[in-house]
Amino acid sequence: MSDKSTKPYLIRAIYEWCIDNSFTPYLSVKVDSHTRVPLEYVKDGQIVLNLSPNATHGMLMDNDWIQFSARFNGVSRQLEIPIAAVAGIFSRENGEGLGFEVSSEQVADKTDMTNAAVTDTDPPTSPKPTKPKLQIVK
Numbered sequence: 001m002s003d004k005s006t007k008p009y010l011i012r013a014i015y016e017w018c019i020d021n022s023f024t025p026y027l028s029v030k031v032d033s034h035t036r037v038p039l040e041y042v043k044d045g046q047i048v049l050n051l052s053p054n055a056t057h058g059m060l061m062d063n064d065w066i067q068f069s070a071r072f073n074g075v076s077r078q079l080e081i082p083i084a085a086v087a088g089i090f091s092r093e094n095g096e097g098l099g100f101e102v103s104s105e106q107v108a109d110k111t112d113m114t115n116a117a118v119t120d121t122d123p124p125t126s127p128k129p130t131k132p133k134l135q136i137v138k
Helices: 007-020 104-114
Strands: 025-030 046-050 056-061 065-072 075-082 086-091 097-099
Touching: 007 025, 007 056, 007 086, 007 097, 025 097
Parallel strands: none
Antiparallel strands: 025 046, 025 086, 056 065, 065 075, 086 097
Protein backbone atom coordinates (compact mmCIF):
# COMPACT_ATOMS: atom_id res chain seq x y z
CA MET A 1 0.00 0.00 0.00
CA SER A 2 1.48 3.34 -1.04
CA ASP A 3 1.53 6.30 1.31
CA LYS A 4 -0.93 9.07 0.54
CA SER A 5 0.46 12.51 -0.19
CA THR A 6 0.31 15.06 2.60
CA LYS A 7 -0.41 17.85 0.10
CA PRO A 8 -4.25 17.66 0.11
CA TYR A 9 -4.28 17.54 3.91
CA LEU A 10 -2.01 20.57 4.17
CA ILE A 11 -4.15 22.49 1.66
CA ARG A 12 -7.30 21.77 3.68
CA ALA A 13 -5.53 22.70 6.93
CA ILE A 14 -4.38 26.11 5.63
CA TYR A 15 -7.84 26.71 4.14
CA GLU A 16 -9.51 26.02 7.52
CA TRP A 17 -6.91 28.13 9.34
CA CYS A 18 -7.68 31.07 7.02
CA ILE A 19 -11.44 30.73 7.55
CA ASP A 20 -11.08 30.35 11.35
CA ASN A 21 -9.02 33.55 11.50
CA SER A 22 -11.33 35.53 9.16
CA PHE A 23 -8.62 35.61 6.47
CA THR A 24 -9.26 35.22 2.74
CA PRO A 25 -7.74 31.96 1.41
CA TYR A 26 -6.15 32.25 -2.04
CA LEU A 27 -5.07 29.28 -4.15
CA SER A 28 -2.25 29.49 -6.69
CA VAL A 29 -2.62 26.95 -9.50
CA LYS A 30 -0.38 25.88 -12.37
CA VAL A 31 -2.80 25.55 -15.29
CA ASP A 32 -2.54 22.74 -17.82
CA SER A 33 -4.92 20.65 -19.92
CA HIS A 34 -6.23 18.81 -16.82
CA THR A 35 -7.11 22.01 -14.96
CA ARG A 36 -10.56 23.46 -15.60
CA VAL A 37 -10.54 27.21 -14.91
CA PRO A 38 -11.56 30.26 -16.95
CA LEU A 39 -8.62 30.51 -19.35
CA GLU A 40 -9.15 34.22 -19.93
CA TYR A 41 -7.88 34.84 -16.38
CA VAL A 42 -4.73 32.69 -16.69
CA LYS A 43 -1.45 34.62 -16.75
CA ASP A 44 1.91 32.99 -17.46
CA GLY A 45 0.35 29.53 -17.07
CA GLN A 46 -0.94 30.27 -13.56
CA ILE A 47 -4.10 31.53 -11.93
CA VAL A 48 -4.75 32.75 -8.39
CA LEU A 49 -8.24 32.05 -7.05
CA ASN A 50 -10.16 33.42 -4.09
CA LEU A 51 -11.49 30.42 -2.10
CA SER A 52 -13.46 32.34 0.51
CA PRO A 53 -16.99 31.03 1.22
CA ASN A 54 -18.40 34.31 -0.17
CA ALA A 55 -16.59 33.79 -3.49
CA THR A 56 -17.29 30.08 -3.99
CA HIS A 57 -20.24 27.72 -4.00
CA GLY A 58 -20.30 23.96 -3.48
CA MET A 59 -16.64 23.68 -2.43
CA LEU A 60 -15.34 20.10 -2.42
CA MET A 61 -11.74 19.34 -1.49
CA ASP A 62 -10.76 15.69 -1.59
CA ASN A 63 -7.39 13.99 -1.97
CA ASP A 64 -7.33 14.34 -5.76
CA TRP A 65 -9.41 17.40 -6.75
CA ILE A 66 -10.62 20.80 -5.60
CA GLN A 67 -14.02 21.52 -7.14
CA PHE A 68 -16.32 24.51 -6.77
CA SER A 69 -18.26 27.06 -8.74
CA ALA A 70 -17.44 30.76 -8.76
CA ARG A 71 -18.57 33.85 -10.59
CA PHE A 72 -16.29 35.49 -13.11
CA ASN A 73 -17.52 38.77 -14.54
CA GLY A 74 -21.03 37.87 -13.36
CA VAL A 75 -21.06 34.41 -14.97
CA SER A 76 -21.06 31.28 -12.79
CA ARG A 77 -18.34 28.80 -13.80
CA GLN A 78 -17.51 25.32 -12.52
CA LEU A 79 -13.83 24.90 -11.62
CA GLU A 80 -11.94 21.63 -11.25
CA ILE A 81 -8.35 21.70 -10.06
CA PRO A 82 -6.18 18.61 -9.60
CA ILE A 83 -4.37 18.67 -6.25
CA ALA A 84 -1.13 18.03 -8.16
CA ALA A 85 -1.58 21.40 -9.94
CA VAL A 86 -1.78 23.44 -6.72
CA ALA A 87 1.31 25.63 -6.37
CA GLY A 88 0.29 27.17 -3.04
CA ILE A 89 -2.41 28.29 -0.65
CA PHE A 90 -2.09 31.46 1.39
CA SER A 91 -3.90 34.21 3.23
CA ARG A 92 -4.47 37.43 1.28
CA GLU A 93 -4.22 39.56 4.41
CA ASN A 94 -0.80 38.46 5.66
CA GLY A 95 0.60 36.17 2.94
CA GLU A 96 1.05 33.25 5.32
CA GLY A 97 0.52 29.81 3.87
CA LEU A 98 2.33 27.04 2.03
CA GLY A 99 3.90 26.75 -1.40
CA PHE A 100 4.35 23.48 -3.26
CA GLU A 101 6.62 22.40 -6.07
CA VAL A 102 4.60 21.57 -9.17
CA SER A 103 5.89 19.88 -12.28
CA SER A 104 3.84 19.07 -15.36
CA GLU A 105 4.73 15.38 -14.94
CA GLN A 106 3.16 15.37 -11.45
CA VAL A 107 -0.06 16.88 -12.78
CA ALA A 108 -0.28 14.42 -15.69
CA ASP A 109 0.55 11.40 -13.50
CA LYS A 110 -1.98 12.33 -10.81
CA THR A 111 -4.84 12.98 -13.21
CA ASP A 112 -4.12 9.83 -15.19
CA MET A 113 -4.34 7.83 -11.96
CA THR A 114 -7.80 9.20 -11.17
CA ASN A 115 -9.12 8.37 -14.68
CA ALA A 116 -11.18 11.56 -14.48
CA ALA A 117 -12.21 13.01 -17.78
CA VAL A 118 -12.42 16.77 -17.63
CA THR A 119 -14.70 18.16 -20.28
CA ASP A 120 -15.53 21.76 -20.86
CA THR A 121 -19.28 22.17 -20.45
CA ASP A 122 -19.12 25.87 -19.71
CA PRO A 123 -21.11 28.05 -22.06
CA PRO A 124 -19.02 29.60 -24.80
CA THR A 125 -17.54 32.88 -23.81
CA SER A 126 -19.03 35.89 -25.47
CA PRO A 127 -16.74 38.00 -27.62
CA LYS A 128 -14.98 40.82 -25.86
CA PRO A 129 -17.07 43.96 -25.90
CA THR A 130 -16.08 46.56 -28.41
CA LYS A 131 -15.64 50.22 -27.67
CA PRO A 132 -19.06 51.87 -27.21
CA LYS A 133 -20.26 54.10 -30.03
CA LEU A 134 -22.41 57.16 -29.70
CA GLN A 135 -24.85 57.80 -32.47
CA ILE A 136 -27.02 60.87 -32.99
CA VAL A 137 -30.67 59.90 -33.40
CA LYS A 138 -33.06 62.51 -34.83
